[in-house]
Amino acid sequence: MNAEIIAVGTELLLGQIVNTNAAFLSQQLATLGIDVYHQVVVGDNPTRLKEVIKIAEQRSDLLILTGGLGPTKDDLTKQVLAEHLNKELVLDSETMANITDYHKKMNRTMTENNRMQALVIEGAMVLKNPNGLAAGMFIKHNEQTYLLFPGPPHELKAMFVQEAKPILLSYADKEDVLMSRVMRFFGIGESRLVTLLDDLIETQTNPTLASYAGVNEVSVRLTANGRTETDCQKLLDDLEGKIQDRVGDYLYGYGEETRLVEVVGELIKKQQLTLTAAESLTGGAFQSMLTTTAGVSEYFEGGVVTYSNRIKEDILGVSKETIEQYGVVSAHCAIEMAQCVKNQFGTDIGVSFTGVAGPAELEGQKSGTVWIGYAFKDTVSYAKCFHFGKGRNSNREQAVLSALDMIRRELLGKPIEGKTYLKD
Amino acid sequence: MNAEIIAVGTELLLGQIVNTNAAFLSQQLATLGIDVYHQVVVGDNPTRLKEVIKIAEQRSDLLILTGGLGPTKDDLTKQVLAEHLNKELVLDSETMANITDYHKKMNRTMTENNRMQALVIEGAMVLKNPNGLAAGMFIKHNEQTYLLFPGPPHELKAMFVQEAKPILLSYADKEDVLMSRVMRFFGIGESRLVTLLDDLIETQTNPTLASYAGVNEVSVRLTANGRTETDCQKLLDDLEGKIQDRVGDYLYGYGEETRLVEVVGELIKKQQLTLTAAESLTGGAFQSMLTTTAGVSEYFEGGVVTYSNRIKEDILGVSKETIEQYGVVSAHCAIEMAQCVKNQFGTDIGVSFTGVAGPAELEGQKSGTVWIGYAFKDTVSYAKCFHFGKGRNSNREQAVLSALDMIRRELLGKPIEGKTYLKD
Numbered sequence: 001m002n003a004e005i006i007a008v009g010t011e012l013l014l015g016q017i018v019n020t021n022a023a024f025l026s027q028q029l030a031t032l033g034i035d036v037y038h039q040v041v042v043g044d045n046p047t048r049l050k051e052v053i054k055i056a057e058q059r060s061d062l063l064i065l066t067g068g069l070g071p072t073k074d075d076l077t078k079q080v081l082a083e084h085l086n087k088e089l090v091l092d093s094e095t096m097a098n099i100t101d102y103h104k105k106m107n108r109t110m111t112e113n114n115r116m117q118a119l120v121i122e123g124a125m126v127l128k129n130p131n132g133l134a135a136g137m138f139i140k141h142n143e144q145t146y147l148l149f150p151g152p153p154h155e156l157k158a159m160f161v162q163e164a165k166p167i168l169l170s171y172a173d174k175e176d177v178l179m180s181r182v183m184r185f186f187g188i189g190e191s192r193l194v195t196l197l198d199d200l201i202e203t204q205t206n207p208t209l210a211s212y213a214g215v216n217e218v219s220v221r222l223t224a225n226g227r228t229e230t231d232c233q234k235l236l237d238d239l240e241g242k243i244q245d246r247v248g249d250y251l252y253g254y255g256e257e258t259r260l261v262e263v264v265g266e267l268i269k270k271q272q273l274t275l276t277a278a279e280s281l282t283g284g285a286f287q288s289m290l291t292t293t294a295g296v297s298e299y300f301e302g303g304v305v306t307y308s309n310r311i312k313e314d315i316l317g318v319s320k321e322t323i324e325q326y327g328v329v330s331a332h333c334a335i336e337m338a339q340c341v342k343n344q345f346g347t348d349i350g351v352s353f354t355g356v357a358g359p360a361e362l363e364g365q366k367s368g369t370v371w372i373g374y375a376f377k378d379t380v381s382y383a384k385c386f387h388f389g390k391g392r393n394s395n396r397e398q399a400v401l402s403a404l405d406m407i408r409r410e411l412l413g414k415p416i417e418g419k420t421y422l423k424d
Numbered sequence: 425m426n427a428e429i430i431a432v433g434t435e436l437l438l439g440q441i442v443n444t445n446a447a448f449l450s451q452q453l454a455t456l457g458i459d460v461y462h463q464v465v466v467g468d469n470p471t472r473l474k475e476v477i478k479i480a481e482q483r484s485d486l487l488i489l490t491g492g493l494g495p496t497k498d499d500l501t502k503q504v505l506a507e508h509l510n511k512e513l514v515l516d517s518e519t520m521a522n523i524t525d526y527h528k529k530m531n532r533t534m535t536e537n538n539r540m541q542a543l544v545i546e547g548a549m550v551l552k553n554p555n556g557l558a559a560g561m562f563i564k565h566n567e568q569t570y571l572l573f574p575g576p577p578h579e580l581k582a583m584f585v586q587e588a589k590p591i592l593l594s595y596a597d598k599e600d601v602l603m604s605r606v607m608r609f610f611g612i613g614e615s616r617l618v619t620l621l622d623d624l625i626e627t628q629t630n631p632t633l634a635s636y637a638g639v640n641e642v643s644v645r646l647t648a649n650g651r652t653e654t655d656c657q658k659l660l661d662d663l664e665g666k667i668q669d670r671v672g673d674y675l676y677g678y679g680e681e682t683r684l685v686e687v688v689g690e691l692i693k694k695q696q697l698t699l700t701a702a703e704s705l706t707g708g709a710f711q712s713m714l715t716t717t718a719g720v721s722e723y724f725e726g727g728v729v730t731y732s733n734r735i736k737e738d739i740l741g742v743s744k745e746t747i748e749q750y751g752v753v754s755a756h757c758a759i760e761m762a763q764c765v766k767n768q769f770g771t772d773i774g775v776s777f778t779g780v781a782g783p784a785e786l787e788g789q790k791s792g793t794v795w796i797g798y799a800f801k802d803t804v805s806y807a808k809c810f811h812f813g814k815g816r817n818s819n820r821e822q823a824v825l826s827a828l829d830m831i832r833r834e835l836l837g838k839p840i841e842g843k844t845y846l847k848d
Contacts, residue, residue: 013460015450016634019443022465026439036437037472039465041446048461055479191495195535201497211496212435213576221440283715284708287729291707292817294783302735304728305711311726311769345735359718368529387529391555393716 002035004060006052008068008077009151010043021066021149021156028160032168033178034062044074050084057144067151069134071113078137078148082121085141089119092126095135102133124148127163131155138167179232180223183243185250186260186405190218196246200239207239216394216401217260249415252408261289264404267411268299273348275407277303278316278341280328281357281370286400304341316340327363328354331420334373334383342375350375351403352383358392367392370399374406382419425595426459428484430476432492432501433575434467445490445573445580451636452584455604455647456592458486468498474508481568491575493558495537502561502572506545509565513543516550519559526557548572551587555579562591569595585680603656604647607667609674610684610829614642620670624663631663640818640825641684676832685713688828691835692723697772699831701727702740702765704752705781705794710824728765740764751787752778755844758797758807766799774799775827776807782816791816794823798830806843 005022012019022039029036038060042052049068056063068077082089096118103110117134120126127136127147132155137148147164149156185193190213194201197220201209207224220243224235244251253263268275277286284305290296306312309328313320317340318333326332334352342350351374358367368389375381386402388395409416429446436443446463453460462484466476473492480487492501506513520542527534541558544550551560551571556579561572571588573580609617618625618635621644625633631648644667648659668675677687692699701710708729714720730736733752737744741764742757750756758776766774775798782791792813799805810826812819833840 012447013450013463014454014634015447015452016636018447019463023436023439023442026437028439030438036439037467037469038476039437039443041463043461045461051483052462059475189530189532191535191537191541192532194496195537198497210434210498212440213494215578279708281715282712283720284703284711284727284729285715287708288706288712288820291705291709291729291731291781292820294781294816296707297731301732302729302739303708305708305715305726307715307721308725315726315769345739357715357718387531389529390526392718394555396712396716 001061002037002059003029003062003064004038004040004056005036005064005066006056007039007041007066007151008044008049009041010045010074012041012067013043020153021151024153024157025064025066025160028165029168031178032165033176034168044068044076046076046080049077049080053081053084061143062145062147064147064149066149066156069117069136069148069150071111071117071133078119078121081146081148085121085139088122090122091118092120092135093118094128095120095126095133099133121148125167127159129155130158130162136163138164176225177227177229177232178223178225179229179236180221181236181240182219182221182254182256183240183251184217184219184253184255184258184260185247186217186252186401188218188247188250193218193220193247193250197243200242207235209239216398252405260401260404260408262293264408264411265290265293265296265299267408268349269295271411273411274299274301274346275349275351276301276341276345276347277351277353278312278337279303279305279352280307280312280337280354282353282396282399283307285396286351286353286403289400289404301347302345304344306337312337317344327365329356329363329365329369329371330354331371331373331383331385332422334371335375335381335422336373338373338375338383339381348377349407351407353399353403355386355395355399357395358389368395370395370402372399372403372406374410376410380410382421384416384418384420425485426461426483427453427486427488428462428464428480429460429488429490430480431463431465431490431575432468432473433465434469434498436465436491437467444577445575448577448581449488449490449584452589453592455602455645456589457602457649458592468492468500470500470504473501473504477505477508485567486569486571488571488573490573490580493541493560493572493574495535495541495557502543502545505563505570505572509545509563512546514546516542516544516559518552519544519550519557522553523557545572549591551583553579554582554586560587562588601650601653601656602647603650603653603660604645605660605664606643606645606678606680606682607664607675608641608643608677608679608682608684609671610641610676610825612642612671612674617642617644617671617674621667624666631659633663640822673838676829683717684825684828684832686717688832688835689714689717689720689723691832692773693719695835697835698723698725698770699773699775700725700765700769700771701774702736702761702776703727703729704731704736704761704776704778706777706820706823707731709820710775710777710827713824713828725771726769728768730761736761741768751789753780753787753789753793753795754778755795755797755807755809756846758795759799759805759846760797762797762799762807763805772801773831775831777823777827779810779819779823781819782813792819794819794826796823796827796830798834800834804834806845808840808842808844 124137134150139146207222224232226232312318337352338350355370356362370386373383548561558574563570631646648656650656736742761776762774779794780786794810797807
């Protein structure tokens with residue numbers, strides 16, 4: 001069975017609202033094993049809506065129409081579909097009672113428009129609306145199935161889950177289980193990742209394997225289909241093993257919503273360490289990122305933003321000589337910043353950021369040149385140079401994530417390339 | 425001219441991402457006077473994509489394809505369109521140079537897939553990608569116009585505004601001039617704003633008037649149609665006057681891309697002042713926001729993140745007695761933080777943030793309770809209490825923006841309600 005989602009509403013075509021209903025329904029249908037091959041948006045125009053329905057009938061088994069069931073003049077979805085299917089609109093007494101009841105409760109006068117909302121297409125199974133007045137509909141006609149939902153997301157969601165899903169479940173193949181696993185990577189581009197996984201992607205059948213480029217990171221989704229959860233888990237484990245062999249070094253976590261900062265925060269807490277930072281070009285973005293996670297106070301008490309040279313010297317205590325001799329875009333400055341802030345704030349780890357956010361050059365160095373310093377207790381201190389160079393804010397974001405990944409690798413004892421140490 | 429937006433990507437059909445590109449493009453096209461009658465989403469499937477293109481050609485003049493220009497095997501938009509139009513893919517040397525350059529800078533190995541990204545449809549005008557590697561395309565063929573954009577929203581947006589919009593503008597009806605003005609508001613919700621502008625919105629014809637709710641702010645777009653620019657300006661000025669009368673107090677700036685932080689930064693620079701901050705619950709987000717703008721070093725040299733009480737006392741110098749007597753979620757603490765950081769960093773203005781980010785309560789105060797402190801030279805110091813309470817990161821963002829708006833009002837001598845001063 002394949003489905004097509006048709007959203008009706010001029011406000012979507014004007015970009016006044018985003019079609020989150022399509023995403024919600026697509027997710028739900030995927031878990032039911034129903035393929036969605038097309039999503040369409042059309043305005044409140046009867047001719048164009050009818051054309052869209054005709055095209056959909058030629059390529060899809062299940063047509064899901066959203067929106068256009070309200071009480072205003074431009075709500076015409078059920079009218080157009082009824083005419084197209086050669087059916088009448090009939091009064092649904094339960095919906096009517098519901099509407100009357102609502103107006104009585106709210107002490108509002110009912111209008112003719114409200115009565116219109118109680119009309120349904122003859123022969124339809126009526127879907128109740130737990131959060132509103134417009135009724136939904138489930139219709140079988142010839143080879144096709146039609147589902148009609150109201151447009152407001154909270155009405156649609158509740159109606160789908162409570163009324164439509166049980167009906168669709170009875171259509172789904174009950175023998176199959178569908179399970180997904182998302183693996184998240186940092187420090188490798190999508191093109192390199194898919195090149196390294198090329199044959200796995202090419203020969204994929206079950207599990208399927210797809211890559212997604214996020215902002216400064218990549219994830220892959222493995223989806224297995226099997227008789228039982230155990231079967232699915234085994235299929236996912238096998239494929240994950242192959243992926244780990246090739247790009248496991250870049251894997252930092254699992255799951256749709258997991259962020260690098262959370263993974264690193266958990267590691268720091270687990271090892272009972274504390275952390276601080278001195279930020280120049282990132283201007284507080286690293287510390288701000290840390291504090292987006294609840295419970296950060298277990299390992300982070302504060303830090304400093306040292307944007308100018310004066311503040312680096314006077315407040316943080318970087319020596320004037322270091323800045324004069326090596327400049328601020330240097331390993332020397334980064335390491336001294338990390339050490340100073342660690343000592344000042346009394347933590348185990350000190351991280352620092354210094355470099356050229358851009359757009360202008362600094363000390364003859366190109367925009368995107370960033371030194372990240374790392375100091376651990378009294379035992380380790382080094383810096384690493386990065387060349388980002390894709391615009392001021394992208395540089396800052398990449399610097400923050402690169403530092404998080406450096407800490408992750410340090411705490412897990414994983415290799416880090418390009419460390420610069422200073423001679424005594 | 426009417427347009428159809430075709431988004432290509434299986435991740436949309438699985439509901440893993442929401443089609444925000446369609447909303448963005450629709451908004452933009454509306455301002456250009458180009459009608460969008462259909463939006464379609466289709467997966468990474470060449471047969472179905474070709475069918476969708478054929479249907480679109482029968483009903484739309486301008487086909488806008490988004491997504492599927494990346495380096496992976498399932499990126500096939502330009503291949504399918506080239507085949508459909510009977511055209512070859514040819515190497516674009518400028519795009520190729522850009523890709524080579526990027527890999528050199530990032531010290532990453534280039535793959536055959538990356539080379540694929542430099543291929544464009546023969547005869548296409550190439551649209552540069554300010555935020556990524558994939559080139560866009562503008563193609564005229566027979567009666568149709570085709571625009572190809574990459575899928576990642578930040579790439580698509582920049583490419584549309586910088587590269588495609590100027591081309592489309594030249595297609596607009598040349599006898600008429602279309603001019604837009606975007607007014608940006610902070611501190612008022614969209615529903616209140618549209619209620620206050622209700623009659624202006626209801627009776628709109630020329631200029632048209634539409635409101636858009638952004639993250640923690642609202643904007644309205646006025647679009648006038650006239651014979652000359654002067655005619656349009658006059659229409660816009662008249663309507664703006666009416667809007668100013670009702671909600672002018674909340675207006676902070678103009679323009680599609682203008683941000684509150686930029687407006688405030690320019691004000692501070694103009695008055696030749698300097699600024700610093702001490703941040704507790706915002707954890708550096710305020711300073712990070714400041715430093716997203718280039719040229720910030722003219723008025724900002726650094727500041728401090730004082731997440732724990734120990735750091736507030738030991739590093740910033742807030743007195744132990746203040747914290748013991750009033751707690752950190754207090755006007756006393758906020759004012760002392762602002763004064764301390766101003767003195768320590770030697771600036772004209774000191775701003776501070778202390779409160780409850782959530783989700784847990786603090787000192788018996790609810791999540792979302794935030795005190796923002798303000799100290800100006802030796803003359804003014806006060807704090808203001810906010811109650812946000814809509815989730816940890818929303819609280820932080822609102823605190824940052826509210827502080828910016830406080831500074832803006834201070835520097836413009838506009839009224840600020842709810843100032844709390846301390847008695848000596």
